[in-house]
Amino acid sequence: MPQLKYWQAINQAMAEELERDPATCLLGEDVGAAGGAFGASAKLQERFGEWRVRDTPISEATIVGAALGASMSGLRPIVEVMFFDFMAVAMDQVVNQAAKISFMSAGKYHAPMVVRTMAGTGRGTGPQHGQNLEGWLAHVPGLKVVWASEPADAKGLLKSAIRDDDPVVVIESLALWSRRGEVPEDPDHLVPIGRAAIRRAGRDVTVVSWGAAVHRALAAAAELEPEVDVEVVDLRSLSPLDREGLFASVEKTGRLVVVHEAVGSFGPGAEIASLAADECFDALRAPVRRVTPPFAPVPFPPQLEKAYFPQVTDIVAAVRDVTRRAA
Amino acid sequence: MSVSMEPESPGFVQLLTPEGEYVERSELSLDLTEDDHREFYRDLVLIRRIDTEATALQRQGELGLWAPLLGQEAAQVGSARALQAHDYVFPSYREHGVAWCRGVDPVELLRPFRGTSHGGWEPREKNFHLYTTSVGSQTLHATGYAMGVQRDGAESAVVVYFGDGAASQGDVNEAFTFASVFNAPVVFFCQNNQWAISEPLERQTRIPLHRRADGFGLPGVWVDGNDVLAVYAVTSWALRAAREGRGPTLIEAHTYRMGAHTTSDDPTRHRPAGELADWRLKDPIERVKSFLRKNRLAEADFFTAVEAESDDLADRIRKDCRDMADPEPLTLFDDVYAERHPLVEEERAKLADYLASFE
Numbered sequence: 001m002p003q004l005k006y007w008q009a010i011n012q013a014m015a016e017e018l019e020r021d022p023a024t025c026l027l028g029e030d031v032g033a034a035g036g037a038f039g040a041s042a043k044l045q046e047r048f049g050e051w052r053v054r055d056t057p058i059s060e061a062t063i064v065g066a067a068l069g070a071s072m073s074g075l076r077p078i079v080e081v082m083f084f085d086f087m088a089v090a091m092d093q094v095v096n097q098a099a100k101i102s103f104m105s106a107g108k109y110h111a112p113m114v115v116r117t118m119a120g121t122g123r124g125t126g127p128q129h130g131q132n133l134e135g136w137l138a139h140v141p142g143l144k145v146v147w148a149s150e151p152a153d154a155k156g157l158l159k160s161a162i163r164d165d166d167p168v169v170v171i172e173s174l175a176l177w178s179r180r181g182e183v184p185e186d187p188d189h190l191v192p193i194g195r196a197a198i199r200r201a202g203r204d205v206t207v208v209s210w211g212a213a214v215h216r217a218l219a220a221a222a223e224l225e226p227e228v229d230v231e232v233v234d235l236r237s238l239s240p241l242d243r244e245g246l247f248a249s250v251e252k253t254g255r256l257v258v259v260h261e262a263v264g265s266f267g268p269g270a271e272i273a274s275l276a277a278d279e280c281f282d283a284l285r286a287p288v289r290r291v292t293p294p295f296a297p298v299p300f301p302p303q304l305e306k307a308y309f310p311q312v313t314d315i316v317a318a319v320r321d322v323t324r325r326a327a
Numbered sequence: 328m329s330v331s332m333e334p335e336s337p338g339f340v341q342l343l344t345p346e347g348e349y350v351e352r353s354e355l356s357l358d359l360t361e362d363d364h365r366e367f368y369r370d371l372v373l374i375r376r377i378d379t380e381a382t383a384l385q386r387q388g389e390l391g392l393w394a395p396l397l398g399q400e401a402a403q404v405g406s407a408r409a410l411q412a413h414d415y416v417f418p419s420y421r422e423h424g425v426a427w428c429r430g431v432d433p434v435e436l437l438r439p440f441r442g443t444s445h446g447g448w449e450p451r452e453k454n455f456h457l458y459t460t461s462v463g464s465q466t467l468h469a470t471g472y473a474m475g476v477q478r479d480g481a482e483s484a485v486v487v488y489f490g491d492g493a494a495s496q497g498d499v500n501e502a503f504t505f506a507s508v509f510n511a512p513v514v515f516f517c518q519n520n521q522w523a524i525s526e527p528l529e530r531q532t533r534i535p536l537h538r539r540a541d542g543f544g545l546p547g548v549w550v551d552g553n554d555v556l557a558v559y560a561v562t563s564w565a566l567r568a569a570r571e572g573r574g575p576t577l578i579e580a581h582t583y584r585m586g587a588h589t590t591s592d593d594p595t596r597h598r599p600a601g602e603l604a605d606w607r608l609k610d611p612i613e614r615v616k617s618f619l620r621k622n623r624l625a626e627a628d629f630f631t632a633v634e635a636e637s638d639d640l641a642d643r644i645r646k647d648c649r650d651m652a653d654p655e656p657l658t659l660f661d662d663v664y665a666e667r668h669p670l671v672e673e674e675r676a677k678l679a680d681y682l683a684s685f686e
């Protein structure tokens with residue numbers, strides 16, 4: 001299998017889907033001749049033309065709203081919002097419009113559109129370019145939300161999202177941009193939305209994560225070996241969430257640590273902890289622990305950023321804590 | 328310094344040609360001293376030097392990022408020198424020249440780019456707001472701030488800087504509407520530098536940006552942004568209109584981003600060949616130099632002195648940048664709220680305990 005970088009896998013997914021379905025199109029800022037602010041759409045305009053791969057004015061609300069309109073006219077738009085933080089500019093269109101159209105039109109309309117956006121986390125991008133707001137999105141009925149941690153999933157999830165008839169927000173990680181991995185060449189390589197992946201099987205503790213944090217969970221697991229046998233679950237999809245996969249792992253290990261880069265308070269980890277408490281109460285042998293940034297904005301200074309986002313040592317400490325406490 | 332200009336003046340406002348010839352305009356009288364002209368030149372040279380130095384520091388790994396202002400010096404100096412100390416400025420992220428004119432220390436300006444601060448400077452001290460990185464959103468803040476000024480009955484005006492790309496944001500267009508409807512004392516200063524990262528002006532508009540003003544019910548002025556005198560003149564006029572209760576103005580300064588969007592961008596990939604060379608002929612500093620020479624407003628020793636001053640400034644920036652202290656980890660929790668928030672304090676204490684466990 002060929003090795004691709006994370007961004008190349010995204011690029012390949014879009015190229016294949018643009019090739020496959022003439023209704024597919026891409027719009028966003030700098031996605032055309034420049035090939036995207038970080039290269040994800042490199043060469044696509046050259047190949048598919050300016051109509052299908054277009055640079056838009058700098059208007060996120062309109063980019064998303066127009067994509068919704070276009071999707072109602074039979075197109076299947078992929079839009080790019082350059083940084084996750086700028087989803088906030090488009091939130092009315094995402095939350096009140098795209099997420100609601102199927103429900104309010106009694107299924108007469110769907111919104112087969114994809115909003116790709118990128119978390120700048122971990123690159124010194126600060127309070128307005130470094131946030132993780134997946135909890136906002138997964139909270140909204142009508143949206144699907146996915147986040148790949150590996151190049152193969154970056155391709156497979158994006159392709160599934162493009163073929164999906166509902167609005168899907170695909171979150172990408174700048175921190176993983178150059179990460180290499182084997183990526184299937186199969187033009188129908190689809191990663192199902194709503195299915196988690198076990199990245200490392202283990203018996204003692206389940207560590208659930210997604211995006212770039214998965215790799216820190218894996219590093220923590222390696223560090224804890226052989227003292228603690230950690231199972232690392234990469235959620236891949238926040239909505240829908242793979243409850244069966246989550247419960248099966250927790251039933252097996254009896255201990256759960258959730259690691260994410262979104263702020264902890266009212267964050268996605270709370271939802272996961274609550275689900276586990278509801279469904280796996282008898283199996284749980286320790287309280288569920290969350291490893292998240294504190295309740296503060298993302299800082300600019302690199303040393304502060306390091307203290308802010310969960311590091312391997314924080315995950316190791318949390319895993320040790322739940323193992324110690326176990327009955 | 329004082330200026331008068333009739334709002335009806337048609338077309339493109341230019342007072343100093345690229346060759347440094349002064350163009351008389353009957354509707355526009357500039358009342359500047361010889362010193363004022365020399366000061367303009369000094370500002371232009373020094374901010375270009377600050378910018379060049381910061382770009383170099385980024386290349387050496389001392390800054391995480393830099394957004395160069397190269398080419399936009401006159402638009403920034405001309406507009407900022409028209410301000411009074413009590414006026415308030417909302418910049419985007421490239422207004423290093425405006426910051427300089429407001430008296431913000433260039434080293435403070437580097438702080439967010441070096442990652443030693445979330446903001447950089449004390450915005451109220453110099454009436455120069457923090458940089459805004461959500462493109463265009465500062466136009467809303469400027470409008471609201473101007474409404475506050477209006478309520479106070481103050482003689483102040485507000486200026487907000489934004490780009491040609493930002494002009495496509497809903498925020499900016501809604502700011503025009505608000506400011507116009509409420510007659511807010513705000514000057515919308517658009518530096519049309521022809522590019523928004525890789526997107527040319529044609530991707531943002533089909534008519535010149537200043538003509539949009541008409542539709543919103545405010546005057547639109549088109550000025551040569553590489554001509555410090557013309558920018559000074561039109562901004563002075565717009566500020567006076569704001570102060571005198573005649574409401575907002577949109578100024579479009581026609582200029583050019585001669586450098587990269589930021590140090591992470593390579594402009595040669597999208598810029599048509601020859602474009603940069605054409606704009607070099609319209610350099611904002613060269614024309615002032617020619618003007619000073621032709622009119623015998625400055626001799627060789629003046630130019631040498633400015634050069635020496637810029638070398639000293641560069642030395643100081645390099646040194647002070649490297650000496651900047653890294654903030655303590657616990658400052659992460661400072662100022663999240665105006666008052667103490669229990670959760671923030673709890674997490675501050677947790678991190679403090681954790682850090683103490685290493686001692």
Ligand SMILES: Cc1ncc(C[n+]2csc(CCOP(=O)(O)OP(=O)(O)O)c2C)c(N)n1
Nearest residue numbers: 029086460461462490491492493522523524
């Ligand atoms: C809301 C938002 N969308 C996108 C971006 C990414 N971005 C940063 S600068 C920029 C271009 C802005 O161009 P312009 O307004 O012309 O200002 P210039 O950079 O030319 O000074 C873009 C798209 C952003 N920072 N904020």
Ligand SMILES: [Mg+2]
Nearest residue numbers: 490491522523
């Ligand atoms: Mg621009």
